[in-house]
Each structure stands twice: as C-alpha cells, then as structure tokens.
Amino acid sequence: MSTHVRHPIWLPALRPADARTFASLYAVESFARATISSVIPIQAYEILHNERIVSILYTIVSLMGLSVTLFMPMLIRRFARRWVYTAGCVLLAIGSAFFVTHTLPGQIAGMLCRVMGASALSITLNLYIMDHIRKTDFMQAESLRMAWSMFAWTGGPTLGIFLYTHFGIYAAHGAVVVFAFALLCLFWFYRLSDNRSIRPGGKTRPANPLANIGRFVKQPRLRLAWLIAFGRSCFWTTFFVYGPLFMVITGQGELAGGLLVSAGNALLFVAIFWGRAGKRFGGRRVMTFAYFAMSAVLFAAGGVGEAAPLLTGALLLCGALFTIALDALGSTAFMRSVRSYEKAQMAAVYRTYLDFSELTPPLVYSVVLTFFGLGSVFVTLGILAAFCGFVTWRYLPKAF
Structure with a gap:
C-alpha cells in the first residue's frame, strides 16, 4: 500500500468560519493596535512639546493614509485578500520598528x-x-466582535503605558510585534482564503478609486452608513488622543491617561447588551438615543474641562458607554445596504470614515485650540454627535 496517501484529519475537520472566528481575529488585531494607542500621542508630545502641533501631525498622517485606503480594492484585486491581510499584519510590526527611533521622521x-x-x-x-x-446575523456578529475586543482595548493601553514607563520604548513596541505575529499565524490557521464562497476581490468591476467614490455617494443608504460610522469613530479618535493628553496636561500623569483609555474600553463588554437592545427596540431607536446621550455628556465634559479633570474623565467614560452602542450596531447599516457585486470597492470607500475621523478632528481641534481651552474639544465633538443623532433618526429606515 505504498501508493496510499493518508491526508491529515485536522485539515478538512476545521469548522467553517463563523462569528467567533472573526471575533477572535479582531481581538488579536485589537491587542496589536491597542497596546500603543496611548503611547503614540504621549510619544508625539514628548517629541513636539505642543498639543496643537500633535493635532497637525495626526492630520498629516491621516491625509497620507487616506489615499492608501481608496486604492485598497486595486491591491486586493492584484494580490488577493489573504496577501493584503498578511501585509497589514507586517505593516503593524514595521511601524513599531520606526517608533523606537523616537524621532519625528x-x-x-x-x-x-x-x-x-x-x-x-x-x-x-x-x-x-x-x-x-x-x-x-450581522447585528449579533458585530456585537460579539466588539465584546471580544474588550480584553484588548481594556488591558492593552495600560499595558503599553506600563511597558513604556517601566521598561522603555523597546518593550512597548516589541509587544506589538508579538501580537502582529500571533495574528498572522491565527489568520493562516483559519485558512479563510481557501473558502470557495469568497470570490476574488474586485474582479467583477473596475477598481478606479474615483469611480468607486462616485458610486458610493450616489447611494443614500451608504452615505448614511458612512456618517453613522464617522460620528462614532470621531469620538474614539478624540478619546484615545485627547483623553491621555488631557490627563497629562492637567497634571494627572501618563498612567492616568492609560487608565482612562483602558476604563473606556473595559465597557466594550456591554456591546452584547446593546446588540440585544437593537434587536428588541430597533437599531434606529438605539443608535439615535446613543448619539444624543453622547452629545449631552460631551457638552458636560466641555463645561467642566480643566476645573475638575477627574470629573471630566468620568463624563468621557459615559460618552464611551453610548459610543459602544454605535460600535455594536452601526456597521450593520453598511453591511445590509452594500450590493454583493461591489463589496470590495464600496468597503474601501466606507472604510474612509476611519481615515476622515482621524483627519478631521485634529484639523478642527487645532483651530479651536487656538482660541479656547482644551475643554472646547469635547464641546465641538458634542455638536457633531447631536447632528449625527438627528440625521440617524430622520433618515435611517424605521424597519432597521
């Protein structure tokens, strides 16, 4: 029987990808990004010594990264999804190598x-x-993904600050390399690229970025989904960047900044409950409520400002609680609206909400901070949240 080949049993026995598969991938990815989420703005402040210039730096980087996002469908079409995902893991590790130079370039x-x-x-x-x-099942799958990422976004920022302050820059950024490698191994273990139900990205339509933007803008449901995602992402950008900076500038210390971010992310476990609330009361009602509640606490945080830093931090945590509802439910507005034959192209345009949420707030805040104190940042964000809440209530279908 020398010609008989025994195939490994575990290969065909690997269960099909489900919500837990993607929740685990996102959790490990979150560890790779969350570990230095509080270190990066503090490190930038140490180099530049000015919070306004830090805002400008974030604006420049986000503008440069935006073009990469728009061209992503072309990369997926040329190299296939599995290699683009692999490149993403490698880029996180390479980024850490640049960070350890502790120079502006x-x-x-x-x-x-x-x-x-x-x-x-x-x-x-x-x-x-x-x-x-x-x-x-999108709503339940997304809420599970957010809940699983709680462990990363809760412990990651504090871990990064601890490593940075006690063991130095190499320890903090070295942890990112470890998590990025673990993510890469887990992704290839799941072998998602081998699933025949996944069509090669971008082959059914040209991947011209300008044409993709045009098709996206012409679809009202996709525009609304983008605005919902943009509003909540602006909160997290502000929370991750200006939360730690606020604590450092008001004399609470670097560790307090890391603890604030970790405490906000610890609330991610409520994503499961927000998902259930969305299923029971409707996504439109829950997301509208979340936006208006977020706006109210941000106005309060801006009013308190530097007079009572710990109270301001507590109000920001309340804002995070409501933003998590939008994390759990918001992306389903896009997933339910996008056409199957242009998923890759529209997903790339939709993803620009994250780039714009990292680009626009620092740009706006750099102007606002010229005339007002740091608390004005939270008031400005509160105005945006109120606008997003109104648009969500007015235009999102009641059946959602």
Whole structure:
C-alpha cells in the first residue's frame, strides 16, 4: 500500500468560519493596535512639546493614509485578500520598528505604517465577514466582535503605558510585534482564503478609486452608513488622543491617561447588551438615543474641562458607554445596504470614515485650540454627535 496517501484529519475537520472566528481575529488585531494607542500621542508630545502641533501631525498622517485606503480594492484585486491581510499584519510590526527611533521622521513613518496596516486589516476582514455571515446575523456578529475586543482595548493601553514607563520604548513596541505575529499565524490557521464562497476581490468591476467614490455617494443608504460610522469613530479618535493628553496636561500623569483609555474600553463588554437592545427596540431607536446621550455628556465634559479633570474623565467614560452602542450596531447599516457585486470597492470607500475621523478632528481641534481651552474639544465633538443623532433618526429606515 505504498501508493496510499493518508491526508491529515485536522485539515478538512476545521469548522467553517463563523462569528467567533472573526471575533477572535479582531481581538488579536485589537491587542496589536491597542497596546500603543496611548503611547503614540504621549510619544508625539514628548517629541513636539505642543498639543496643537500633535493635532497637525495626526492630520498629516491621516491625509497620507487616506489615499492608501481608496486604492485598497486595486491591491486586493492584484494580490488577493489573504496577501493584503498578511501585509497589514507586517505593516503593524514595521511601524513599531520606526517608533523606537523616537524621532519625528520615525514617528511619522510609524504612524503611517500603522494607518496602512489597520486599513488593510479592516477592509479585508469586513469582506470575509460579509461573505460568511448572513445579513440577519450581522447585528449579533458585530456585537460579539466588539465584546471580544474588550480584553484588548481594556488591558492593552495600560499595558503599553506600563511597558513604556517601566521598561522603555523597546518593550512597548516589541509587544506589538508579538501580537502582529500571533495574528498572522491565527489568520493562516483559519485558512479563510481557501473558502470557495469568497470570490476574488474586485474582479467583477473596475477598481478606479474615483469611480468607486462616485458610486458610493450616489447611494443614500451608504452615505448614511458612512456618517453613522464617522460620528462614532470621531469620538474614539478624540478619546484615545485627547483623553491621555488631557490627563497629562492637567497634571494627572501618563498612567492616568492609560487608565482612562483602558476604563473606556473595559465597557466594550456591554456591546452584547446593546446588540440585544437593537434587536428588541430597533437599531434606529438605539443608535439615535446613543448619539444624543453622547452629545449631552460631551457638552458636560466641555463645561467642566480643566476645573475638575477627574470629573471630566468620568463624563468621557459615559460618552464611551453610548459610543459602544454605535460600535455594536452601526456597521450593520453598511453591511445590509452594500450590493454583493461591489463589496470590495464600496468597503474601501466606507472604510474612509476611519481615515476622515482621524483627519478631521485634529484639523478642527487645532483651530479651536487656538482660541479656547482644551475643554472646547469635547464641546465641538458634542455638536457633531447631536447632528449625527438627528440625521440617524430622520433618515435611517424605521424597519432597521
């Protein structure tokens, strides 16, 4: 029987990808990004010594990363999803190598690699989710994904600050390399690229970025989905960047900034309950409520400002609680609206909400901070949240 070949049993026995598959991938990815989420703005402040210039730096990097996001469908079409996802993991690790130089060029290069890596991972993962998860299960799958990421976004920022302050810059950024490698191994273990239900990205339509933007803008439901995602992402950008800066500037210390971010992310476990609330009361009602509640606490945080830093931090945590409802439910507005034959192209345009949410707030805040104190940042964000809440209530279908 020398010609008889015994195939390994575990290969065909690997269960099909489901919500837990993508939740685990997103959790490990979150560890790779969350570990230095509080370190990066503090490191930038140490280099530049000015919060306004830090805002300008974030604006420049986000603008550079935006073009990469728009061209992502062309990369997926040329190299296939699995290789774009792999490149995303590698870029996170390369970014850490630039960060350890602790120079302005290294800081810019590291932030750019981080933006490009996150873009590649986000777009490809969303495509896999839309191919494997039924539309009726999107809400539950997304809330599970957010809940699993709680561990990363809770412990990651504090871990990064602890490593940075006690063991140095190499320890903090070295942890990112470890998590990025673990993510890469887990992705190839799941072998998502071998699933025949996943069509090669971008082959059914040309991937011209300008044409993709035009098709996206012409679809009202996709525009609304983008605005919902943009509003909630602006909160997290502000929370991650200006939360730690606020604590440092008001004399609470770097560790307090890391603890604030970790405490906000610890609330991610409520994503499961927000998902259940959306299923019971409707996504439109829950998301509208979340936006208006977020707006109210941001106005309060801006009013308190530097007079009582700990109270301001507590109000920001309340804002995070309501933003998590939008994390759990918001992306389903896009997943239920996008046409199957243009998922890759529209996913890339939709993903620009993250780039714009990292680009627009620092740009606006750099102007606002010229005339007002740091608390004005939270008031400005509160105005945006109120606008997003009104548009969500007015235009999102009642049946959603």
